[in-house]
Amino acid sequence: MTRPELPSSVHAVRAVTILVTALATILAIQSLNAVLPMANWLAAITADLPSSPNELLFMQSALPRLFIAWLSGAALSLAGTVFQQTLRNPLAEPTTLGSSAGAQAALLASLIWAPGLLIHGYGPIAIAGAGLATALVFGIARRGSTTPISMVMAGLVVNLTLATICAIIVLLHPDRSEELLQWQTGRLEQSGWGPARGLFVCLLICALTIVPIRRPLSLFNLGDDAVLSLGLKPNQLRIAALLIALVLSGAVVAAVGIIGFIGLAVPALVRSIGAGRLADRLLWAPLLGGALLVCADQLVQWPTMGGGRLPTGIVASLLGAPVLLLLLKRIRTGISAAPAHSSSRRASTGQLTLPVLVCAFVILLCVAFVIGRGPDGWELTTDIDLILRWRAARIVAAIAAGMLLGIAGMLIQKLTSNPLASPEVMGVSSGATFGAAIFIVAYGTVSVSALLAASTAGGLAVVAVIVTLGWRHRFSSERLLLTGIALSTVVGALSAFLISTGGPVRALLLTWMSGSTYRVTTDQATLVAAIAIASIVLTPLLNRWLEILPLGEPTATALGIDLKLARGTIMLSCAIAAAAATLVVGPASFVGLLAPQLVRQIGFTRALPQLLACALAGATIMLVADWLGRMLIFPWQIPAGVLTSLVGGPFFLFYLWKGQR
Structure with missing residues (x-):
């Protein structure tokens, strides 16, 4: 079903984003100050080598964790926005389409049976796994009508099936269970700048790639004919956009593991509070998503929340899943399944x-x-x-x-x-x-x-x-x-x-x-x-x-x-x-x-x-x-x-x- 773009009023989106970013900044300052007093921050950043254990923790753990939290939230929100726009499906995002689970399964399998494939980093393997899982979902859903619920149901069942495969891998290698389980829970603990640097480069390249195709993408609301009217091929444009979203999804899983439902909740929130135009959603969803994930990550580090023992990915799933359930009110169904009660002739x-x-x-x-x-x-x-x-x-x-x-x-x-x-x-x-x-x-x-x-x-x-x-x-x-x-x-x-x-x-x-x-x-x-x-x-x-x-x-x-x-x-x-x-x-x-x-x-x-x-x-x-x-x-x-x-x-x-x- 096609729909025109909604009128866009970014004032509310801008206000909410600024408010959440301010809250994230306050929480981050408090957290960083607990590691190293603010008066010593500049010296720690400009020093060639840390002069104390606190400076080492500040530079190699606390700061990288802060940056990768924002980058992960921004990347998942951008990926979710692209998925939803390209597929005209408000329930589409890396978790519901199986992308994150595919990336996780590929990483676990490579870590155990083909570590040589990881010589160039986790990213390529994670992206390949995300692509294969999402292709399976599309293959199932596109056999008939690709209604939002039918596609998401296929994606979530792919998630459950791949989770079973991951459980087998962990079970067969209990000595490495702690290492392997980190990919399932979305932990943001860092011991250096490598993952944050890699995710930043990936996010920057993908964002720059989306800019020139944002106008054609906005026409998907009107159907493929509108894209054809500009002399473009909708299938090629759709594949290009999906590849960008898959790269972002796989890169996040490679860096921190599965962070559930951020890519669903943030684009829906941005749209509901006024960002009707795609260009506005592509701008504000990553900014708001990054700030929200920083807030969630800072909250889980509070002593009353277990001092960081609770993975940030769990909190994100708990916050995002209700959004999925609320969205069901607005989505038409379309799954054609054989009736459970058939005739008595047999x-x-x-x-x-x-x-x-x-x-x-x-x-x-x-x-x-x-x-x-x-x-x-x-x-x-x-x-x-x-x-x-x-x-x-x-x-x-x-x-x-x-x-x-x-x-x-x-x-x-x-x-x-x-x-x-x-x-x-x-x-x-x-x-x-x-x-x-x-x-x-x-x-x-x-x-x-x-x-x-x-x-x-x-x-x-x-x-x-x-x-x-x-x-x-x-x-x-x-x-x-x-x-x-x-x-x-x-x-x-x-x-x-x-x-x-x-x-x-x-x-x-x-x-x-x-x-x-x-x-x-x-x-x-x-x-x-x-x-x-x-x-x-x-x-x-x-x-x-x-x-x-x-x-x-x-x-x-x-x-x-x-x-x-x-x-x-x-x-x-x-x-x-x-x-x-x-x-x-x-x-x-x-x-x-x-x-x-x-x-x-x-x-x-x-x-x-x-x-x-x-x-x-x-x-x-x-x-x-x-x-x-x-x-x-x-x-x-x-x-x-x-x-x-x-x-x-x-x-x-x-x-x-x-x-x-």
């Missing part, structure tokens, strides 16, 4: 397939119990004591977690009428993980019941936010899904911060959050199995709601359904199931997405048979993933959650791509 196929699924599950269960690998190769084990000691707990836990995730996925898809919804994608699993991670960091070792309570509280907190925001939009399925993905991104960043400050429990957190079952105890397995059995017994009581809700709100109301009670009960059930499953497989699994899709493809359509089949399919997926994780690279193990994520993420993207036709 019901008979599902009935015939259920015995086949049961037989397949029993066979795979026997394989998981008795077939394994040892020092002498493959072996068939019939020793009951060995099976009970080493395999029973993890197998039972994997099966129970799979059942719970399958049930939770089916419930949330029925509730939202969206086959792309799942506990993992909607942020419920991430919220449960964050709640449990807080307890682990705070108390080290906690009881299983306390861990379940903490994870349930975290999951319910996310559910409460989703329900509150969804109620205002009459539970639009696309907006619910995007809200969940945004929350999942923010909560994931907070969880990464907890890992980076976890101290002695870091290894436990990394292993657990990756979805490994080899630390599962008998008590945990028993508890999760009990919850799974209770879910299978009690969830059928929701059958009438699950049959009627997908028919739409008017139909449900006409049939006497209490929508508040029905939706609240289903979301509560989903949160408890996801929280219990998270105890053993972590947040990264996508089983809640895969199981309902598989069941629908087989032919189950009615709510109750679909519910039982989803539980069975989820259990089978986790059982196979756990067994393969033990066998593939023996004697090392691949977490079951990681294996299912590597399948689930691409599957989600494929289904989204398929739905764009």
Whole structure:
């Protein structure tokens, strides 16, 4: 949809920028004065060598950090402005388009497996990764209508998938976890001027490159025909502008890691307070973005904020994510996904397939119990004591977690009428993980019941936010899904911060959050199995709601359904199931997405048979993933959650791509 440029009144933008810059200056002066008294600043700057440790900290740490904070905010704001203008998408920015995650994944992979590629610095690798990830997003979204929500949804799912890959890299190299995790949390600590100098040069070149094309870019508001009227080729102009934005995004990630949502919030703020013309936004967005990030960075250095332990990138994500949620009110949807409730013409196929699924599950269960690998190769084990000691707990836990995730996925898809919804994608699993991670960091070792309570509280907190925001939009399925993905991104960043400050429990957190079952105890397995059995017994009581809700709100109301009670009960059930499953497989699994899709493809359509089949399919997926994780690279193990994520993420993207036709 095209729109003319809004009238521009820069007085308010100028006033806000000056005010924020003044605040940033005051905070920066206070911070620098705490490192070195102001009277000594000039001497420290002009001296060839520092004469004291404080001068060294001032020149090589405090000042570079101040400059790189401003440069990062300015670069991300400029990149976000260019993305939004070029794509005519107010939700476009480096984080929502996957650019930052692509740059991060490329850097982590290069650091571990191809350090020789970094001989010329981090920048080229980060820019290449950003370009590949963004190209994937465009490839998915451009198959059909490139509506703002469809493109951003693809970008955020690419983020989640790449985050799983990054988690694998960190898990395989725990000795370097602290070094690798800095790219996930956006830390601005500096030990020299190199990164700031490189980012300054990049920002300057990109800004100068944008100046001569700013007028043609402004015509994108009127459509490609307006660009053609000037004798220009819109596709070439669009590619040139996107390359500039990608270079800026990759350069920031290479310098400081991921700083979330600044590129979204600042251009939106500048536009909302009066900068309607593109030329004004290109000027004021970088100035305001730099000042805002300086303010955020100075605030996190206050003693009451942990004295700098809280990464600036986390604060930026917490501030920017609400802007994304607010923008959803103004954005039209356009995701065409297959309906979650299809016709009943295939019901008979599902009935015939259920015995086949049961037989397949029993066979795979026997394989998981008795077939394994040892020092002498493959072996068939019939020793009951060995099976009970080493395999029973993890197998039972994997099966129970799979059942719970399958049930939770089916419930949330029925509730939202969206086959792309799942506990993992909607942020419920991430919220449960964050709640449990807080307890682990705070108390080290906690009881299983306390861990379940903490994870349930975290999951319910996310559910409460989703329900509150969804109620205002009459539970639009696309907006619910995007809200969940945004929350999942923010909560994931907070969880990464907890890992980076976890101290002695870091290894436990990394292993657990990756979805490994080899630390599962008998008590945990028993508890999760009990919850799974209770879910299978009690969830059928929701059958009438699950049959009627997908028919739409008017139909449900006409049939006497209490929508508040029905939706609240289903979301509560989903949160408890996801929280219990998270105890053993972590947040990264996508089983809640895969199981309902598989069941629908087989032919189950009615709510109750679909519910039982989803539980069975989820259990089978986790059982196979756990067994393969033990066998593939023996004697090392691949977490079951990681294996299912590597399948689930691409599957989600494929289904989204398929739905764009």
